[in-house]
Amino acid sequence: MSSYEYEIQALYEANVLPANTLSQSAATRLTAAKRVLDQNYYEVKQYINGDLETNPVYICPEDSREDAGFEVLRLLHNYLSSLYSFNETIRVVFNQNTADGVELTSGSFTPATGGTEESYYARKLSFLRGLRTDFQHGGFSSLSFEKVGDLGNFAGYHVEFDSETFVEDSGLRDPKRFLRHTNGNEQRYPLCFIEQFQTGQLQSFYHDVEEWFD
Template identity: 30%
Template sequence: MSEPGSTNTVDQLLGHTKGPAEPVTDRDLTRARSSAYIVHGNFHELAQICDDISTTGTIIVEKGAEKTDVENEVYRRVHNYVSSLYSYNEQIRSILNKRLKQHIRKGYFLPARDNKAAPDYVRRGTFLWGLRNDFQHGDYWCLRVRYEGTQNGTDCYQLYFQKRDFEATPKGDLDSAGDYLVHASDEDQQYPLPYIGSFHRNLFSEFENAFEEWCDKTAPRSSRRVFVAQVVLPIFQMTVSIF
């Protein structure tokens, strides 16, 4: 599906640089931007519990916090992020299907194991889609929150992915649950929080910009108000006592 002459991720995803066949409407853009805002907000909430989500991904909690409380809160925030990412991709796919004269299957966002030419956004996102599927159709057994000791008066935890317990139901052109794991190394997948941090701050933000640029191919750039929620500042402060 890759378009070799374009650096735009949406062009690469579609395999051509023609742009929309029909103009993208303001309503389309509002849907996409609102969905992206939710993804950014859920990422912000997940990053708040880590010292640095993009590097170590160490979870910092108050000393003596109940491990069950830590587990539940980490799972909740990871679930919210991967679920909102799935919803965002489905919004984009819906808009593409409306504005193109081609059918964009789920498989465009879930490249098969032999599709090495797909953009990094969808290749790396396949693992996160698999986590979402595991949560929705199974349980959280593929993730483990482990106590890592105490530092500077706080307890430290790490989130690990356990491949042997991964049971994502195959969806969207994928033949088996293992296909969700082929586009990233075992080492990368072992630490889901840094994986999410790198994915969101680099690939998600890039794709969001690329989609805005792709939409602008049907109208002069000055006629559109470009809004990309790169940083989300919390309007409502949620207090979780253990963090």
């Protein structure tokens, strides 16, 4: 449990407070970043036929399974990219509205890259940052599409994460650092993880940031 009142203080590792009131333009930037992230999340959710939290299966004709798989990857990439941009927006606005010398870095948001382990949000974010980094540099090397059933010419698939492939083939520096705050069950179905993260840690963190700026 964090020893800080606000999650953003846990990221910075000090009980820092804003130095000035948030401007309208800065507030608009935060809102826009959150809306873009939410929209990308909803597009993932709408494309998946099963329940995103418990059974994220997508159904497609057998003869178009490759195109359907690429679409899932595209939507997942968009979500992870907008999540990165959301955090970067918070980082920049934080730095602009605190005292001189009080700054968050990109690494502050992930213990895997030198950030604090005090922040529960940052610990859970590590896995998704690892996926995004793999997408950027490894070409989705750690994901596979596993058939879970069929009906006539249609079949259902899960997107599954392979930690061994991620560690061995992603080409990332010390990839294990992105996995140490989640277990195999959490990692296995990334779409389940996104659902839980988006509706849980992300929402809580955003409201926490709003309160801290107020």
